[in-house]
Amino acid sequence: MASMPPLVSEDELLCPICLGVFVRPVSTPCGHNFCMSCLSSYWDSSAVCVCPVCKESYSQRPQLRVNTFISGLSQSFSSLQPREEPQSGVLCEVCTIPQQKAVKSCVECLSSFCSTHLEPHLRVKGLRRHTLVPPEEGLQSRVCPEHQQLLHSFCTEEQVLLCPGCEGAHSNHRTVSLERAHRELRSKLGSTEEKVTFLVQEKAQTASSIVESLAQQNTETRKVITQCEGVLQKLLSKVQMSHKGLVQKLEEMQIQADSEALAVTEELELKIIDLRGLKSKLQELKQTESPVLFLQNLPNMSLLQQSRVHSSQSFKEEELIEMRENLEICTARLQEFLQKLNREMSLISDEKWCVLRHLQRYAVDLKLDPETAHPNLLLTPDLKQVWFNTKGEQTPGSNTRRFLGSYNVVADRGFTSGRFYFEVFVGQKDEWLLGVIRVSVPRRSAIPYKPGCGVWALYFRAGTFTTYSRRTVPVYKGKVERVGVFVDFEKGLISLFDLKTATLIHSFTHCDFNEKLYPLFGPCDDEFPSNLGAMIIVPVGQE
Numbered sequence: 001m002a003s004m005p006p007l008v009s010e011d012e013l014l015c016p017i018c019l020g021v022f023v024r025p026v027s028t029p030c031g032h033n034f035c036m037s038c039l040s041s042y043w044d045s046s047a048v049c050v051c052p053v054c055k056e057s058y059s060q061r062p063q064l065r066v067n068t069f070i071s072g073l074s075q076s077f078s079s080l081q082p083r084e085e086p087q088s089g090v091l092c093e094v095c096t097i098p099q100q101k102a103v104k105s106c107v108e109c110l111s112s113f114c115s116t117h118l119e120p121h122l123r124v125k126g127l128r129r130h131t132l133v134p135p136e137e138g139l140q141s142r143v144c145p146e147h148q149q150l151l152h153s154f155c156t157e158e159q160v161l162l163c164p165g166c167e168g169a170h171s172n173h174r175t176v177s178l179e180r181a182h183r184e185l186r187s188k189l190g191s192t193e194e195k196v197t198f199l200v201q202e203k204a205q206t207a208s209s210i211v212e213s214l215a216q217q218n219t220e221t222r223k224v225i226t227q228c229e230g231v232l233q234k235l236l237s238k239v240q241m242s243h244k245g246l247v248q249k250l251e252e253m254q255i256q257a258d259s260e261a262l263a264v265t266e267e268l269e270l271k272i273i274d275l276r277g278l279k280s281k282l283q284e285l286k287q288t289e290s291p292v293l294f295l296q297n298l299p300n301m302s303l304l305q306q307s308r309v310h311s312s313q314s315f316k317e318e319e320l321i322e323m324r325e326n327l328e329i330c331t332a333r334l335q336e337f338l339q340k341l342n343r344e345m346s347l348i349s350d351e352k353w354c355v356l357r358h359l360q361r362y363a364v365d366l367k368l369d370p371e372t373a374h375p376n377l378l379l380t381p382d383l384k385q386v387w388f389n390t391k392g393e394q395t396p397g398s399n400t401r402r403f404l405g406s407y408n409v410v411a412d413r414g415f416t417s418g419r420f421y422f423e424v425f426v427g428q429k430d431e432w433l434l435g436v437i438r439v440s441v442p443r444r445s446a447i448p449y450k451p452g453c454g455v456w457a458l459y460f461r462a463g464t465f466t467t468y469s470r471r472t473v474p475v476y477k478g479k480v481e482r483v484g485v486f487v488d489f490e491k492g493l494i495s496l497f498d499l500k501t502a503t504l505i506h507s508f509t510h511c512d513f514n515e516k517l518y519p520l521f522g523p524c525d526d527e528f529p530s531n532l533g534a535m536i537i538v539p540v541g542q543e
Contacts, residue, residue: 013070013077016053016177017042017152018132020104022074023122026064030056033070037121037128040064041108044129045149046164052152090135092117102135107150110139154181239334246327253319352502359486359495362421363540366411366519372401372443373409377523380534383412387523387534405446407525410518414439421486422519423499425536428481431461432535433522435468435508436487436494438515456494456508457520458483462528465505475506482538489513 013021017038024036032053034042043049043061050057091099092114102112106121108130113121121127131150136142144151147165155162157173167175176184281299288294367383378389386409403409426432435457447453449471457468458475465476483505484497492511497504523535 013074017150018104018134020132020134021077022070023132025067025070025074027067027070028056029058029062030054033067035132036064036066038131041129041131042164045147090137104132105135105139107131107133107139107143110143112136112139152178154178156181242330246323250323356484356497356499356502359421359484359497360540362419362486364413364420364422366413366422366537368409368521368537369401369412370409371399372403374403374407376525377407377409379409384537385534386521387532388525390526390532400444402443404444405442406522408433408437408443408520408522410437410520414516414518415487415489416516417489419486419488421484421540423482423484423538423540424521425482425538426460426480427533427536428479428530429460429523429533429535430463430528430531431524432531433457433459433468433520433524434483434485434496434535435520436485436517437520438513439518440515452512454515455520456511457522458496458506459522467506467508480505484540485519487517489517 015022015025015035015038016032017034020035022033022035025033026036026039027033028039028051030051030053032051034052039052042052048057049061090102090105090112092102093111094117095114100114100116103115104118104121105112112135118132121130121132133139133142133150142151143149144161144163144166147163149163149165151161151163153162153167153175154160154177155170155173155175158170160166160170161178162170162175278299281297285294285297285299288297368379368386370379370383373379373386376389377386379386388407424434426434435455437457438454441447441454447455447468449469451469453469455468459466459468459471460480463477463479464474466472466474478498480498480500482499484499486495486497487493492513493507493509494511495504495507521535521537524531526532
C-alpha cells in the first residue's frame with residue numbers, strides 16, 4: 001500500500017488497552033477495536049465480559065475474529081512509520097551483553113523485551129493472552145496489588161487507579177482511561193501550581209509574620225519583665241525600709257521605756273528604804289508614854305505624801321495599739337495588691353484571656369450617633385448609653401439615616417478596612433441586639449431576618465442567643481453582663497465574647513462585608529420589666 005488513507009489518524013490505529021498499534025485487531029459487537037491478545041487477556045481476568053471502552057456487557061463471550069481491514073491499515077501504517085529506537089531507557093531483560101532496548105513490557109511476566117525476545121508473545125498461544133504495554137520501568141506499579149491485573153482506568157470521584165477487578169466497587173462513579181485522566185489532570189497542573197505557589201507564599205508570609213510577631217512579643221515580654229522587676233524591687237525596698245524604721249522605732253520606744261522604768265524602780269527602792277525607816281521609828285514611838293518625848297521624836301509625815309507620787313514617764317501602750325492597727329491596715333492593702341497581681345498573672349497564663357488581651361489591642365473609642373437613633377430611644381449627653389424611652393415616641397423627622405423599623409442606633413464612625421474592637425455593658429437586660437451593619441441597609445423599614453440582609457449581630461432574648469439572620473436557631477445559652485466585639489474586615493470575621501469568662505459566644509465567618517460597616521446597638525423595647533436598663537459603651541479592659 002503506497003499511502004495511508006487521509007481520513008485515518010494514528011489514534012484510530014492504537015489499541016485502547018496496550019496503547020500500541022493493533023496486532024491482530026478484533027472488533028466487539030459494540031464497534032470498538034482491540035488487539036486480540038489484549039482483549040482476550042482482559043476478558044480472561046474479568047467475571048463478566050464487558051467492553052473496556054464503553055462498558056457494554058455481553059451475556060455470552062463473543063467469538064473474536066481478526067478484522068482484516070483494520071489489520072491491513074495497521075500494517076500499512078507501521079510500514080510507513082520510520083523505525084525509531086525506543087525513547088525510553090528500558091532494556092530487554094532477556095538479552096545478554098549487549099542488552100537491546102525493550103520495545104514492549106508484559107504485564108503478566110512483569111518483564112520487558114526487545115523485538116527479538118518479544119516474538120514468543122506474538123506467536124505462542126498461551127503468551128498471546130498476556131497484556132503488552134509500551135516499555136516501562138517499575139512495571140509492578142502498573143499492576144493492581146489486590147487483583148494482580150493491569151491498571152487501565154481512573155476513578156475521578158475517589159482519585160484512584162482501577163483494574164478490571166476494582167471496577168465493580170466503582171460502578172456508579174465516573175471513570176476514564178488513564179490517558180484521558182493524565183491529559184485532564186496535567187492540564188490543570190498549571191493553575192494548581194499557581195495555587196500552590198500562592199499558598200506557599202501566603203504560608204511563608206504568615207510564618208514570617210509569626211516570627212516577627214514572636215520577636216516583638218519577646219521584646220515586649222523582656223520590657224515588661226524589667227518594668228515588673230523594677231516596680232517590685234522598689235516596692236520591696238520600701239517595705240524593707242518601713243520594716244527597718246518600724247523595728248527601730250519600736251526598739252527606741254522600748255529602750256526609753258526600759259530607762260524610764262529603771263529610774264522609777266530605783267526611786268521606788270529608795271522610797272521603800274525611807275518608808276521602812278519611818279516604820280521602825282513609828283513602832284518605837286508607839287512604845288513612848290511620855291508626851292514630851294513622843295512629840296519630840298514624832299517624824300516628818302511628808303514622806304507618806306511623796307510615796308503616792310509616781311513618775312509620769314511610762315511605756316505608752318496606746319501608741320503600740322495605734323501602731324498595730326495601722327500596720328494591720330497596711331498589711332491588708334498589701335495583701336489585696338498581691339492578690340490582684342496574682343489574678344493578673346493567672347489571666348496571662350490562660351489561653352482564652354491571652355486571645356482576648358490580643359484582640360483588645362485593636363480597641364477603638366466609639367460614641368453613638370444620635371441622628372441614627374430610633375425616635376423611641378434615649379441617649380445620654382456623652383453619647384455612650386442608650387435605652388428605651390417608655391414615655392412615648394418622639395417626632396421622627398425626615399432624616400433618612402434614622403432607624404424607624406427597629407429600635408436601633410449605630411456608632412458615630414464606620415470602618416472600611418482593618419480590625420477594630422469595642423466593649424458593651426448590657427447588665428441584667430433580657431433582650432438586646434449587638435453587632436455590625438452595612439451602610440446601605442435601609443433603616444426606615446424593618447430589616448428582614450434572613451442571611452445576606454447586611455446585618456451580622458447577636459440577638460439575646462430570655463437567656464438564649466441567636467443570630468439576627470436566623471433568630472430561631474440558638475447559638476449559645478446563658479446570660480452575660482459585658483460583651484466584647486471584634487471585627488476583622490479583610491477576613492470577613494466578627495466575634496463576640498463574654499468578658500467575664502473570656503468565652504467566645506459566637507463568630508460570623510466568611511462574611512461578605514464589601515461596604516462600610518457601622519457598629520450596631522439595639523436595646524429593644526420594654527416587653528421585659530428588667531429590660532429598661534441601658535446598653536453602655538465602656539472603656540476597654542476596665543472592670
